[in-house]
Amino acid sequence: MGFNALVQIILRRWWLIVLPLVLSAVIALPELLGGSSAAPTGFTAEIRYSAAQRLDISQQDGDYADVWIASEYTVHALTDWVRSSSFRAEIEVALGDSEVTLAGLGIAADNVRSIGVVYLSHVRSESLSAIADAAVLVLSSRSESYFPQFGGESAQVTILQQPAVAAAPPALTNRFAPFIRMGIALLIGIAIAFFAEFLDPTIYHRDDLRRLGMPIMASIPKERA
Numbered sequence: 001m002g003f004n005a006l007v008q009i010i011l012r013r014w015w016l017i018v019l020p021l022v023l024s025a026v027i028a029l030p031e032l033l034g035g036s037s038a039a040p041t042g043f044t045a046e047i048r049y050s051a052a053q054r055l056d057i058s059q060q061d062g063d064y065a066d067v068w069i070a071s072e073y074t075v076h077a078l079t080d081w082v083r084s085s086s087f088r089a090e091i092e093v094a095l096g097d098s099e100v101t102l103a104g105l106g107i108a109a110d111n112v113r114s115i116g117v118v119y120l121s122h123v124r125s126e127s128l129s130a131i132a133d134a135a136v137l138v139l140s141s142r143s144e145s146y147f148p149q150f151g152g153e154s155a156q157v158t159i160l161q162q163p164a165v166a167a168a169p170p171a172l173t174n175r176f177a178p179f180i181r182m183g184i185a186l187l188i189g190i191a192i193a194f195f196a197e198f199l200d201p202t203i204y205h206r207d208d209l210r211r212l213g214m215p216i217m218a219s220i221p222k223e224r225a
Contacts, residue, residue, distance in 0.1 A: 009193060013192075017189035017190055042121055043121065044166055045166070046117055047120070048117050049158060049161075050115055051071065051155045051156060053074055079109045079116050082118050083108070090138040105120070140157040
């Protein structure tokens, strides 16, 4: 089947192609206008901090470069700890007898030099707020149990940004879901058009006869006005 034949089929069955696309667009219209997609699917919070070992700065000489380097190493160590299961366990202990559950809690961490960030996510904003407070407490007071190089004292942690709970943005797949559905509807419409063409025995063009192997002896042109 040549390109011209494909174009003829599309022009002849265009309404079968457009119909599923229009129906899909009508269904997706509330999402495109920001209706049903506005509901948050979860909540996030960030804890931004800096940390260092507890040192007597008055005993330091020079430009304190070693103090800054030690701070970077400390924050890097705390970042690895936040990613571990023991940090999650410490949060659970810090929550005590509260009814907050850690099921569905997401914890991630990163740092740039001596600035660390803890990323928390949860499906409930109230639970996440309590979990964030517990995470700050654990970060500030429980590191000595996991890092013997701190000399039995917790790292000196300074919270640079208090955790603020915010609605998580919708996933990328959710934001493009209406367009994906309309694209699928377009493909379905094209498939329906070609299937209808396959079932239709009507001869529309001389090329249809050629494909059937029938010779054309003559043709009657359309009457022109």
